[in-house]
Amino acid sequence: MPYYNDLRPDTDLKKKGYALVFPEMRDAEKIRAIDSILALKTGLDNLIPPRRTDKTILIASWNIKEFGHTTQRLPEAYFYIAEIIARFDLVVIQEVKSTLRDLQILMRLLGSEWEYVVNDITSGVDGNSERSAYLYNSSRIKLSGTVGELVLWPAITQGADIQQLKRTPYLTGFKAGWKEFGMLSLHLQPGDKQDNVNYRREEVSLLLTALQEKISEHWTSSLVIAGDFNFYKGDDKDDGAVQLFTDAGYYEVDSLIGLDTNASATQAYDRMFIRTNEYFRVVERADGRMNGGVFDPFQFVYTDGQTASYGAEMVEDYTGEKDMTDPANQAKYFKHPWRKNQLSDHFPIWFELEIDSSEDFLKNKRESFLD
Numbered sequence: 001m002p003y004y005n006d007l008r009p010d011t012d013l014k015k016k017g018y019a020l021v022f023p024e025m026r027d028a029e030k031i032r033a034i035d036s037i038l039a040l041k042t043g044l045d046n047l048i049p050p051r052r053t054d055k056t057i058l059i060a061s062w063n064i065k066e067f068g069h070t071t072q073r074l075p076e077a078y079f080y081i082a083e084i085i086a087r088f089d090l091v092v093i094q095e096v097k098s099t100l101r102d103l104q105i106l107m108r109l110l111g112s113e114w115e116y117v118v119n120d121i122t123s124g125v126d127g128n129s130e131r132s133a134y135l136y137n138s139s140r141i142k143l144s145g146t147v148g149e150l151v152l153w154p155a156i157t158q159g160a161d162i163q164q165l166k167r168t169p170y171l172t173g174f175k176a177g178w179k180e181f182g183m184l185s186l187h188l189q190p191g192d193k194q195d196n197v198n199y200r201r202e203e204v205s206l207l208l209t210a211l212q213e214k215i216s217e218h219w220t221s222s223l224v225i226a227g228d229f230n231f232y233k234g235d236d237k238d239d240g241a242v243q244l245f246t247d248a249g250y251y252e253v254d255s256l257i258g259l260d261t262n263a264s265a266t267q268a269y270d271r272m273f274i275r276t277n278e279y280f281r282v283v284e285r286a287d288g289r290m291n292g293g294v295f296d297p298f299q300f301v302y303t304d305g306q307t308a309s310y311g312a313e314m315v316e317d318y319t320g321e322k323d324m325t326d327p328a329n330q331a332k333y334f335k336h337p338w339r340k341n342q343l344s345d346h347f348p349i350w351f352e353l354e355i356d357s358s359e360d361f362l363k364n365k366r367e368s369f370l371d
Helices: 010-015 026-049 075-085 101-110 193-214 239-247 303-318 329-340 360-371
Strands: 056-067 090-097 114-118 130-137 140-150 170-176 179-187 225-227 271-276 293-294 349-354
Touching: 026 075, 056 075, 056 101, 056 179, 056 225, 056 271, 056 329, 090 101, 090 179, 090 225, 090 329, 101 114, 101 130, 130 170, 130 179, 140 179, 193 239, 271 349, 303 329
Parallel strands: 056 090, 179 225
Antiparallel strands: 056 349, 090 130, 114 130, 140 170, 170 179, 225 271, 293 349
16 A cells, blocks of 8 residues: 555654655645545455455556656645555556656555556657656566567557557566566547548558567567557547557457446546456356456545635636636636646556466366367
C-alpha cells in the first residue's frame, strides 16, 4: 500500500521526523484526502480482484493525462493515483512527459517495493514530449532483460506514407512465476477525422509487420500490446485496425471489448491485445469470460457531488472569462476539464494473468507418455 505520512496530523510529525512529499498540505486537505482514499479503497475492493498469492498477477494500462506537465494537480491527487496503481502488480503508463517530476512523486508514495523503467521522450512536435513508463511491484514481478524502443526500418516502410510511429513504442520484458512475457506500450495518432483514421491504420500495419520479424527472431513468444490506441468505434473508423491485430494472431481481453475507457464515456480508446503461447492464459471468470475491466475512479473521488468541496481551488486555477463563483459554472468546469486534470481523461484498464501453469504442464506431460 502507498505511504500516508503526509496525511498525519502535525502532532505526529513533531514527534517523529517523517519524510514528507507535500509538507504544505493543510489539515482540511488531509481530512478530505483521507475520506476520499477510504472511498477509493472500497471501490477498488469491490471492482478489482484480490491478489491470489503466487497464482496470478494483475496487469493494468493507464494513460495519465499530462503526467509531469500539468500544474493543476493537487497533492491529494497523487495519493489517489498511487492508491489505484498499488492495487495492481504491473502498470504501463502512457503520456509521461519530458519532466519526470510527477513520476518521481508517485514512486515516493508507492514505497520501496515499487520500481520503474521509462524510455526517452519522442522529440519533435509529433512526439508531444511523451514517454512510456512501466511500474511494477518488485516483490511480485521481475525484469526479464528484454528492453528497447521499436524503431521501423527501411525494408518495411518502403512505399509507406509514414516512416516511424509518432510516439515510439516501448517494449520491456517481465517474468512472474512460470511466465515470461513482453509488454509493448503504445500511443497511436489521435483524432476521428478520416486522415487520422487512415494514419492509425498504417501505424498498426507497420507495427505488426515489425513485430512479426522481431518475434520470429525469438524476441518473445508471449506479448501484450497495451496503451492508448485512440481507436474509435465503427466500420468507418478503427474496426479495420482492430481486425489487423486479429488477423496477425492477437486477441483482445473479451471482457474489455466495447467498454468506454475515456472519462467522457464515449470511446474505447484504451486496449490490450495479446499474443500467447500454450501456457499464457488470462484468468477466466465464472461466466467464462476473461477477468478484466475498466476502473472509473470518478465514482469514488472527485465525484459529481463534490464540486463545492473544490470551489476555492477551481477559482484559483481558472483563467477563463466565466464567473467561477457561479455554482453552475463550477459544476461544468469541475466535470470538464478540472477533475480530468487531477487524475486523467482516461480510465485504467486491467486483466488478470495466470502465472502458475504447473498442473496443466504436468498433466500434458503425463499424457505425452501415453500417446
